[in-house]
Structures are given as structure tokens and as C-alpha cells.
Amino acid sequence: MATVKFLDRHLRLIIISLATIGIIDTATITLGHWGWIVSVTCNSSNQGCEKALQSAWGFVFGQPLSLFGLLAYSMILLSTVISIVLPKTRNMRIHSWNRRGTFFVSLIMANFTLLLMSLLVFKIQVFCFFCLLSGTLSIALLLLNAMRTPKDEYDQLIFDSTLMSLLVSTVGLIWAITVDLSSTDYSRQPIGISPAIVRMSTPSKIALAEFLSNSDTTLYSVYWCPHCHDQKELFGREAADRLRTIECGIEGENNQYSNCTKKGITGFPSWDFKNKLGHSTLQSGIKSLNQLAELSGYMKPCGIK
Template identity: 45%
Template sequence: MTSSRLSERLAGQRRRGDSGSKWIRVAMAVLATIGVIDTGSITLKKWGVLASLSCNSQGFFGCNGCEKVLSSDWGSLFGQPLSLFGFLAYSAMLLMAVLPLVIPGEARHNLAQPSWWGMVLLSTGMTVFSAVLLGVMAFAIRDCCPFCILSAALSTGLLVLSLFGGEWEDRGQLVFRGLITALLVGVIGLGWAASVGQPAVETGRGVPPPVRAESTEATIALAEQLTDQGARMYSAYWCPHCHEQKELFGKQAADKLTVIECAPDGRNSQKELCDAKKIEGYPTWEINGQLDSGVKPLTKLAELIGYEGPALN
């Protein structure tokens, strides 16, 4: 009889504890959902699914619309966008926050505390790694990305909520595991950031990536005629769409184009000219005195200048 009452009392305490932290789980689910949308949209943009045809010259709070950050050496990991791993982390947070709310019966109570441990440790790692990325943006890339800043804020919010939401009987164990996780992620993150940044230091900053495609007789002829007619391409070294435009020409033809570097920290920058022309996106073509932004098919460029030469593929 005593054992039965004790079990009922413990079960009642678990139910009250779960009920008290329910709103925190809901709040964490909302933040995690925002994180999923945030990192998911960045990933799709990096993959080209949501990509525009031009890069913004100015974004929120003076940021370059995230393109410079996302196209930097630190924008990918294992050949995939870094945001993809953030998407997976937020998805895991969302799953751990929601499952104990929807699973019925005793399984809900059995899953409650392990999920709090998972959320607090995962959010600790996310927050520390976000801090590393903010440092990279501030001191290495020297630009910012509003979506990345939002992700850092969401990670911190999830950490705070998870600390308040869990019923931590042994706070010493919580502090110990949290510190170990933070130190481990911090050391790995700093090592990764330093190793990734090394090649950029050796090759110099402000330099666009090399064009790999080979030119054809037709693309070389088109580039020469564009230059002869005074056509200009306003570009930024960090803009992936500018690089895409050059790849359409190939490396030999791209060298014949008149390319104006607009990034203030780019090599041979002509930012004053870009500002005078009121360039708002990259690449922007100036042909016959008209400005037109975005990646252009070679056939479109040929049409604009009345191209005469070998057929373009």
C-alpha cells in the first residue's frame, strides 16, 4: 500500500513538473522552427534553389546580404553549406522539444528528462559554435550576415530556456557536462576556423576565385566585342553570381572583359565609381549607357551589342 502511494506521488510530481515546463517546450519549439526556416533558406540559397541572379551591394545593418559570408572559405564544411548542419541541429532541437508533448502514456515521462539533457547540451554546442562564427565574421571576413546573427540569437535563447526548463537534481553534473561540451566545441571550432582561414591569408584577400572553364572562340570574340563597345561588368570579388557570369565566358574570355571591382576591400577597388553609378547589385552590366543587374545569358549579351562572330552555344 505504501509503495503504491509513493509511486502515485512520484507520478503526480512528474506530471506537475512536465506541465510546468510545457510552455518552455512550446517556446523552444517555436525558436527551433524559426531556426529551421532560417538555416533551411540559407542552405537552399547556397544550393541555388532560392538563389537570385545578383548579389546585393548593401543589406541590413550594412551587411552585404550574406553573400560574402556564405561564399567565403568558412561558408562550407565537408563540401556542404555550413547552414545545412545548423538546419540538422535545429531539426533535432525541434524534435526533442515536441516529442514529449505528443507521445502519450508513460513513454512521455520516460523521454522528458533525457530530452532536456539532449537539448541543453546541443544548445550549448550551438551557442559556442555560433560565437566562433561571429568572431570569424567580425575579424576574418569583416562583414556580417543577418541570418547568421539571428541563428546565434536563437541558439542562445534555446540554451537559456533549456536551462530553466529541465529539472536538474544534480546541478554539479549539469555544470560539468555543459563545460565539457562548451570546451570541446570551442576548441574544435577555433581549430577549424584557423585552418580554413589559412589559405585565404596565403593567396591574399579581396581576390575573386579563379575561373576554371575553358573559353571557346565564340566567347572570346563576344568578350572582345563587349570591351570594344565600352561594356563594363560591375562586380564584387565575394559575389558567387559574378563568378558564375565569368564561368559562362571561360577564363580566357573573362580576362578580356572590363570588370569593375566594387567591394571596398577588393583588390583594385573602384568603389567611388560604383557609388557614382548607384550600383545596387552584382553583377551589373553597363552596355550602351544602360545598367542591367543579374547574370546574363551570353546570347542576351550578344543581342544587346549586335554581336557578329562565331555562333554561341
């Protein structure tokens, strides 16, 4: 009996550790999407994750899929901590429901993870380390929570797990099939071609773009980067066409990959501002139009609209 308690306690500590890693992983992705993390760039060494996260399957109800992973990891962490803090001798029923609830949350995560991994391999067709990390954590948490189940509950657990897996898999497949594939899907863009700019430009945006171009301000971009596309969308189609843009993707159309490498540019979009003496200043990340006006010395008191 003492050995079982010792093993169960160590299993819970491992579960807490893995859930914490999962929270850090998914929170970083989620906060980055919301813009709460300052660096809003695409890294040239991590384009697989960018394509996966910006694919048609990367969002649910307008929110990044990582948010729901964050909530699931948080639930597992909280319930496991409660099982350690709450005295077991006086709350046997609560502990039993807590253990089963944690198991089924991890079961739902593992089932959905298998679906997402299938989409990653067969549809999106990219490798994403952070997606793989989250998937591995989900399956590991399921196995660890299964190990915590008493032997006399195995039969009922297998029956309930089968039903739950069928339900989650069915709902997941329906969701995957009915996703709006007509939305901008960066993972399905032709190789080397940037997505089309949709928004129209206002005269003030066109004027800013022309000033940036005339002052030798350069935008370094890569075709697969959603942040680069968002930056250009701020200008609109007509104004974006007037920008001095350099394609840094090695497979990009009319690319200047070697020049980008020599400049040491790894984050995209990156802006290269030149002062009156010809000295360059590099700034990475999406910039608002008013920020660009200020950084480039464009004098427009009423702002860019």
C-alpha cells in the first residue's frame, strides 16, 4: 500500500511538471497571437510552426487553437495540485472524481492531438517542433493519468474511454472537414508567392508608402510569413505596391536571399531605415503606420488613416 501511495505521488509530480511545460508552450503561442508579446516576427528557422499556426485549422471561434490547449493544461495542473493539497482520508469521493476528470481531460487532449498531427502531416505538410512538443505532452499526460487509475476501475475506464474517444474523434473530424478553407491559408499558398493584399489603400497610406520608398526605407519580407502579410495589409494593395520590398525567402519569387543573409536578418518583417547620412537602422516586427511615420521622419500631424 505504501508503495502504491509513493508511486501515485511521484506520478502526480511528473504530471504537474509536464502540464507546466505545456502551459508555457501554449501560453507563448497564444500571447504572441494576441500581441501581448512584444516580438511579433516570423523567424526564418521556424517557418513550419508559422505555417501550421496560420493554417485554416489553426483557429477555433476566431481564437488560436493554442488557447484551448492552454486551458486544458491549466485544468490538469490545477486538479493535480488539488489532489496533493486536499487530505485524501476525508475526501475520498472528491479525489475519485478529480482523478477521473483529469484522466478524461487528458484523453480529450490526446484524441484531438492525434487529429491535429494527422492534419499536420497529410494536409498542412510541415514540421512544427512546438506542435510536436504539445502532442507528446498530451499523450504522456494521458498515460500517466491512466497509471493512477486503481485496477478495480480498469473495466469501467476502458468502456468510458472508448465512448469518449469515439465522440471526440467524430466531433474533431466534422470540425476538420467543415473548416472554412476559403480563408487565407498560408500553408496552402503556392511556393514562393505571397498571399494577395485584400484591403484598399487611402491617399494618406499611399503618400506614406511613397515617402518611405523615396527615403530608401526597405521592408524585408518572406512570402510564407503571416506577419509580413499583416504588415502589408495595414498599407493596402495600392500602397504596398509602392514600398521598397525585398523578398528574403530562399524559394521566394525574385528573392535576394544572399543579401538578407549578409545583413543578418532572421526576423520578419524587418524595416531598414536610412537617415540623412545614409546610416541604417533595422527594426523587426509589425509596425503601425504612425510608428513608421515617426521612425522615418514623415511629418503628418493628423496621423495616417
